[in-house]
Amino acid sequence: MPKRFEITRRDLLRTTAGAVFLAPLLRLRELEAQSAMPKRLVLMFTPDSHPPEWWPTGSGSNFELQEPLADFKGLESHMLFLRRLDHAWTFDNHHEAGMAQLFTGARFINDSTRHANGPSIDQILLKETDIRGGTPIASIHLCAADRGLADKRHVISYSGPGQPMAHNPDPNKAFKEIFSGVTFGMAPAPAPNPSPTTPNPATDVAREVNRRIHQVNTAELKSMQRLLGQLEREKLERHVEALFELEQRIASMPGDTGEGGAGGPVAVGGVCEQVDTSGYNNSLNNATTITRWAQIQADIIVNAFTCDRTRVADYSFSFSGGHHEGLLGFSQSWHDLVAHVSKTNDSVSVGGVAMSTRQAFIKFDRFWAGHLAYLAKRLASIQEGDGTMLDNTIMVWGVESGTNHNHSPRDMQYLVIGGKNLGVNVGKYINNSTAQSSNKLLTAIMNAFGHPATGIGIEPNCGPLSDFFA
Known part of the structure; x- marks a missing residue:
């Protein structure tokens, strides 16, 4: 039986920190930070x-x-x-x-x-x-x-x-x-983005949520490592490193993201044809x-x-x-x-x-x-x-x-x-x-x-x- 406040493997995988095992999600976030496709x-x-x-x-x-x-x-x-x-x-x-x-x-x-x-x-x-x-x-x-x-x-x-x-x-x-x-x-025509000079509470909230999702407490991660096997620890270290890098990218992103993600509206390929x-x-x-x-x-x-x-x-x-x-x-x-x-x-x-x-x-x-x-x-x-x-x-x-x-x-x-x-x-x-x-x-x-x-x-x-x- 786990003690009070002790985190099990299942609990870990349900936490934000545990989400680092979802490498595809990190990969997607990296792509979003680079592209508005x-x-x-x-x-x-x-x-x-x-x-x-x-x-x-x-x-x-x-x-x-x-x-x-x-x-x-x-x-x-x-x-x-x-x-x-x-x-x-x-x-x-x-x-x-x-x-x-x-x-x-x-x-x-x-x-x-x-x-x-x-x-x-x-x-x-x-x-x-x-x-x-x-x-x-x-x-x-x-x-x-x-x-x-x-x-x-x-x-x-x-x-x-x-x-x-x-x-x-x-x-x-x-x-x-x-x-x-x-x-x-x-x-x-791309969907218009709000003007950078216009306050957008919804966007501000979204950015704050995005930032908090990617915050990782180093001390918490170290305490969790004892619950993992060697292979899992190695995965954790690699993904946390990518996570920190991604957090910095998100922090440096200009303005709000609008519908298209990073930096502006999406750029749709091709021509709209009948x-x-x-x-x-x-x-x-x-x-x-x-x-x-x-x-x-x-x-x-x-x-x-x-x-x-x-x-x-x-x-x-x-x-x-x-x-x-x-x-x-x-x-x-x-x-x-x-x-x-x-x-x-x-x-x-x-x-x-x-x-x-x-x-x-x-x-x-x-x-x-x-x-x-x-x-x-x-x-x-x-x-x-x-x-x-x-x-x-x-x-x-x-x-x-x-x-x-x-x-x-x-x-x-x-x-x-x-x-x-x-x-x-x-x-x-x-x-x-x-x-x-x-x-x-x-x-x-x-x-x-x-x-x-x-x-x-x-x-x-x-x-x-x-x-x-x-």
Whole structure:
């Protein structure tokens, strides 16, 4: 039993001093002190998991993409693969359990709707951080090759327990809702900052809170060191050193920070352009029209960013267990007879060509992956500050089941794209030696945006995934 006023390890991790273990938060604060770039988040989903070939060959920074991700060629330095992440719980064939916890870490709210019993990371960040940055729309939720239903197998974003954020499948409606009143053809006007000569009590309070958050009492830290092991002490020393340096930077920052952070308004990259929505067709099994549909939705997301209408998006395809009979020349259910099987020694006909179900699965998987690659490449092509819009955006791609559609919570396939300026350890394939909770990844993402979360969903104290950060 700890004595009165004695601090336990758990207490330590709950204190401001304990927060120094959240290296991502420190990294973010350093970036904020150096840059006024906006921070963005895109959650993404494609159906029916991925074949084993979705994982790269090689390891570390020396990896090579295989056929399912061939359209991401050239973006390797922006990608972070994290293998051996497991979901925290499962139910039945994991199709619904996987969707519920994909970005929430939560269980079902009940057995009837099977919606998630908690908010997803995008909505948590909108509530707990300044990611919105004064933009007129909190978040946008778009889909292609789906009807935009709020059913448990179709949604990946939740505003709260049992509160799904339904997708908008219609690009024309989405365009009108997102860009109403926008003048195209120019860079977005930054939100005005208060005059430096005008007293701003709210800003003064915010700066004082920021200063106190980073104050560390040396005597207190020394007394706490006895509670830690050697490795933890070394981490503490490194992070405290960074913390002191950061405190000095914050103290020397000029004026108030306004919406954009250090020194003034944010500088949004690109030009605010009108999106061409022609050619939209809502067929669920025509590859050509789905590709056009997906391109329009991706262009809407990009221009919602360049017009600074929002900084949070959800981009989804199909649904958990999607069938798409007739797509790519396969007349039967892609889920039931391809992804569900995925063998190398059998044969099916796809577009009149005989191939194994594994080869067919790779073809199916690449089709969906290509649409996400299009969005990533568009963001990477837009200069923003000293880098690109992709450097200031974390894209997180998840699926509902483990590798090779194994109907289990094991070896989930998450891919992080972008976020270099938020401290993401991009350009790496990390194959963990032991399984870790996917909730650690979700926690790390929240930390990268400045939210000092210690966990999420049913694992409120799981901590962040250390390999997520550079």
